[in-house]
Amino acid sequence: MPGTIFENTGLSVLVDEPLLSARIGGTQYSYTKELNEYTHKRSAFMDYDKATIELKGDHLNAEDWVEYGLGRNISVKDGGLDTSFNGFANNIEIVVGGVTLRLGPLLGIGNRVSGVYAIQDNTVNPPYRR
Amino acid sequence: MPMLEVLEVSNGTDTVSFLNEGSGFVLDSWFPKIAQPKEDGIYKDSSLADGRQLAMIRYANVQEEFTLKITGGDQNALSYNLRKLRKLLNEANEYWLSGFAYTPVWLAVKGKDEAYVRYSMITGWSYPEENNPFHPPVGGIVVLPSMDDFEITIERRPAWTPNQPGTDTAIEAGVTQSYDGRLLGNVDSAGVADPTTAAEVFFSNKHIFTNLTDIYEDDGGAFSANLLDAALPHRLLPAVPVVGDILYFGIDTASASPGPFSSLITDIGTAVAGVTGVWEYWDSGGPGWVAFGANTIADNTDGFSNTGVLGIFWNHPSTWIANIINGVTAWWIRFRVTVAAGATGGEQQNRDIYSVTWPYVEVQDDQIMGELPALLRARIRNESNYDDDKAYKKYIDWLMCGVRGVDRGENFTAYIPLADTQLITGQSNTLGANAAYIDDVEHSPRGRCVELTPPAGVGGIFTVTLDNTIANEYKGRFRMFLRYRLFGNIWDIFVRTRSFGNLWTSDTIGILPTQNIGLGLLDMGSLNLPPAGFGNNEVVEEIEFQIWGTLRVGASPLQLYELILMPVDEWLGQFYGYDDENANWGPMVYGTNYLDIDSTLFPKRLIYAPVRIRATDNLEAQWTNVNVRPFRTATERRTRYWFLTQNPEIAVAFQEIANHSYSENIQLFATQQYFSSIGKNL
Numbered sequence: 001m002p003g004t005i006f007e008n009t010g011l012s013v014l015v016d017e018p019l020l021s022a023r024i025g026g027t028q029y030s031y032t033k034e035l036n037e038y039t040h041k042r043s044a045f046m047d048y049d050k051a052t053i054e055l056k057g058d059h060l061n062a063e064d065w066v067e068y069g070l071g072r073n074i075s076v077k078d079g080g081l082d083t084s085f086n087g088f089a090n091n092i093e094i095v096v097g098g099v100t101l102r103l104g105p106l107l108g109i110g111n112r113v114s115g116v117y118a119i120q121d122n123t124v125n126p127p128y129r130r
Numbered sequence: 131m132p133m134l135e136v137l138e139v140s141n142g143t144d145t146v147s148f149l150n151e152g153s154g155f156v157l158d159s160w161f162p163k164i165a166q167p168k169e170d171g172i173y174k175d176s177s178l179a180d181g182r183q184l185a186m187i188r189y190a191n192v193q194e195e196f197t198l199k200i201t202g203g204d205q206n207a208l209s210y211n212l213r214k215l216r217k218l219l220n221e222a223n224e225y226w227l228s229g230f231a232y233t234p235v236w237l238a239v240k241g242k243d244e245a246y247v248r249y250s251m252i253t254g255w256s257y258p259e260e261n262n263p264f265h266p267p268v269g270g271i272v273v274l275p276s277m278d279d280f281e282i283t284i285e286r287r288p289a290w291t292p293n294q295p296g297t298d299t300a301i302e303a304g305v306t307q308s309y310d311g312r313l314l315g316n317v318d319s320a321g322v323a324d325p326t327t328a329a330e331v332f333f334s335n336k337h338i339f340t341n342l343t344d345i346y347e348d349d350g351g352a353f354s355a356n357l358l359d360a361a362l363p364h365r366l367l368p369a370v371p372v373v374g375d376i377l378y379f380g381i382d383t384a385s386a387s388p389g390p391f392s393s394l395i396t397d398i399g400t401a402v403a404g405v406t407g408v409w410e411y412w413d414s415g416g417p418g419w420v421a422f423g424a425n426t427i428a429d430n431t432d433g434f435s436n437t438g439v440l441g442i443f444w445n446h447p448s449t450w451i452a453n454i455i456n457g458v459t460a461w462w463i464r465f466r467v468t469v470a471a472g473a474t475g476g477e478q479q480n481r482d483i484y485s486v487t488w489p490y491v492e493v494q495d496d497q498i499m500g501e502l503p504a505l506l507r508a509r510i511r512n513e514s515n516y517d518d519d520k521a522y523k524k525y526i527d528w529l530m531c532g533v534r535g536v537d538r539g540e541n542f543t544a545y546i547p548l549a550d551t552q553l554i555t556g557q558s559n560t561l562g563a564n565a566a567y568i569d570d571v572e573h574s575p576r577g578r579c580v581e582l583t584p585p586a587g588v589g590g591i592f593t594v595t596l597d598n599t600i601a602n603e604y605k606g607r608f609r610m611f612l613r614y615r616l617f618g619n620i621w622d623i624f625v626r627t628r629s630f631g632n633l634w635t636s637d638t639i640g641i642l643p644t645q646n647i648g649l650g651l652l653d654m655g656s657l658n659l660p661p662a663g664f665g666n667n668e669v670v671e672e673i674e675f676q677i678w679g680t681l682r683v684g685a686s687p688l689q690l691y692e693l694i695l696m697p698v699d700e701w702l703g704q705f706y707g708y709d710d711e712n713a714n715w716g717p718m719v720y721g722t723n724y725l726d727i728d729s730t731l732f733p734k735r736l737i738y739a740p741v742r743i744r745a746t747d748n749l750e751a752q753w754t755n756v757n758v759r760p761f762r763t764a765t766e767r768r769t770r771y772w773f774l775t776q777n778p779e780i781a782v783a784f785q786e787i788a789n790h791s792y793s794e795n796i797q798l799f800a801t802q803q804y805f806s807s808i809g810k811n812l
Contacts, residue, residue, distance in 0.1 A: 080656035
């Protein structure tokens with residue numbers, strides 16, 4: 001609902017497919033009225049560091065985020081179209097009534113994993129771990 | 131009996147009236163409510179300061195409370211009436227909850243002596259009890275209220291509108307330019323400004339302060355008088371054209387600010403018939419007349435053989451120069467008849483032929499009324515790309531629109547020229563180190579630009595100064611762009627802005643070579659002029675923009691054409707299709723489709739940018755919108771809508787070009803918004 005003709009505040013959250021996705025190029029969502037809470041952190045070390053975005057939406061939107069949300073490119077623009085934050089969806093939490101569903105962190109996925117294990121010989125008594 | 135003529139819940143097909151028009155509901159009492167600010171408004175309110183100051187305001191939905199009496203001939207009829215109302219109100223809920231419910235439900239109101247019905251969309255409802263469907267009497271000889279004191283709360287959106295939800299009203303727009311003693315653009319046959327709701331309002335991707343000065347008909351060597359001074363309608367070609375007849379269109383080099391031009395807008399009442407011709411320009415090579423190259427001129431009139439308001443659009447040929455025709459030295463183009471069989475001449479009606487030289491459209495202060503900002507829709511047609519032929523390279527896939535009231539500066543332009551010609555009033559330029567003015571007829575909308583040619587590792591500087599006759603009109607917040615052209619190697623560019631004693635430096639942007647394919651846009655970020663907190667009665671003495679360019683290695687020039695300041699503080703929209711890394715383009719807008727920027731027809735969406743087929747209005751694609759808020763504008767205020775467009779370069783993925791010759795037309799529509807009753811003067 002428009003308030004005044006001059007509005008210098010407001011954020012717009014633009015959501016796009018993950019940058020490595022074959023469907024790159026089309027912004028899927030532009031959230032403005034759904035935005036309930038927003039914080040971001042920028043650091044001298046890495047500029048765009050972290051953002052937390054809380055949206056209110058319908059169940060279809062929630063299911064879409066469950067299926068395809070991790071990794072989505074997130075860009076937050078202010079009223080002058082300056083970029084306030086740019087990153088990707090690393091953690092997603094969906095709350096529907098008393099049910100909470102959490103996905104991620106995406107950065108927690110192992111790329112190359114190695115393990116050290118011991119072999120147990122059960123043919124002897126007592127079992128021998130070598 | 132309430133002084134109401136209309137009080138109903140409706141979806142346009144089913145209606146339940148609260149005035150007992152067969153519905154059984156009779157209004158007992160209702161005190162219309164006014165939308166209130168959420169959380170009473172956001173205030174700057176510190177314990178350390180006196181008073182408080184309003185910082186932001188958003189309006190909440192309104193809970194309208196109705197007390198009704200419900201009648202019914204019997205219990206079945208009574209139940210049915212209630213069921214109808216509940217079903218309609220549930221549809222109101224479903225509209226917002228479901229992705230596949232498209233019909234809004236609204237509350238409609240009109241007083242007995244009011245002129246207009248007003249509407250507000252329903253967003254929720256409740257009635258906790260039915261008082262009392264089982265209490266006699268029901269039916270009988272005398273029909274008494276079967277439910278007394280039936281209380282229902284209907285939640286509606288904050289504003290009332292005179293349009294049914296999902297509809298809007300066309301508003302008049304237009305642009306005029308006074309040049310060489312004539313008023314050109316959207317004018318009537320008497321040369322008086324004539325805004326229109328028709329698709330006859332054009333804008334271009336440049337702002338040059340020139341326009342047509344001369345149009346001549348060459349009838350076998352006999353020249354007509356200047357057709358721009360002829361009474362309308364006037365001839366286009368002789369009554370019986372023959373091979374060799376010519377129409378000349380030019381801008382006199384002796385006029386106030388001459389230069390090349392890239393369009394003609396006609397209004398053909400009688401079409402030319404039986405004629406084929408060629409469009410030509412005066413080439414420096416011969417010198418002589420040369421036909422425009424393939425796909426460099428888009429003639430939507432087809433040699434003046436189509437009627438209506440249509441345009442001819444071309445790219446400036448690089449070797450185009452002025453010459454003398456009929457004693458007038460001008461930038462000329464001409465249409466020469468090459469085939470004439472059973473030919474008849476045509477007529478220009480209603481207004482003089484003109485060139486689109488401005489990047490905005492204007493709406494007068496009597497067009498949009500209301501108490502709250504009106505919601506808008508714009509229908510934009512790309513007229514400069516012929517049909518859907520990509521060879522013309524004037525399809526667009528990116529558009530930016532900034533809204534600004536004319537009361538903030540009649541002489542404000544978003545496009546500040548970087549040249550030594552056609553400067554804006556109050557502008558002066560300074561060539562700094564390694565900078566020079568050069569001719570560039572092809573790429574510059576005014577034929578001249580600035581070229582930086584420093585050695586590697588050294589900077590070139592160019593300074594634009596706006597004095598106190600114009601600087602005051604540049605107060606506000608802007609998104610700054612540089613239109614440039616680069617031939618090779620890498621440059622670093624930044625812009626330093628000095629205003630009211632404050633210095634602001636943009637980020638340094640590195641530009642990669644653009645393979646000499648056209649004009650690029652460099653986004654320099656947002657800019658406040660001057661520092662915030664000064665009221666409009668403070669006159670700014672001067673604003674200075676200093677453009678620095680440093681060549682990293684090698685030797686290649688950088689050409690600069692305009693400093694573009696798109697206003698962002700009233701409303702700014704950015705819309706685009708996309709191309710991917712394989713240079714596969716998204717939905718572009720050219721001659722067979724159009725772009726809607728829509729905040730009126732689909733109330734569920736704050737803003738929507740569909741691309742539709744012109745012939746059917748069917749949805750072809752959807753552009754992405756980068757917006758904070760709906761497309762809207764202040765009411766009762768003369769306002770300009772500034773545009774900037776780009777198109778994708780076919781050969782290079784993600785490369786966008788912002789050539790000056792793109793041209794579109796626009797129709798605007800509005801839904802006015804009110805807190806309560808509309809009264810007169812809608």
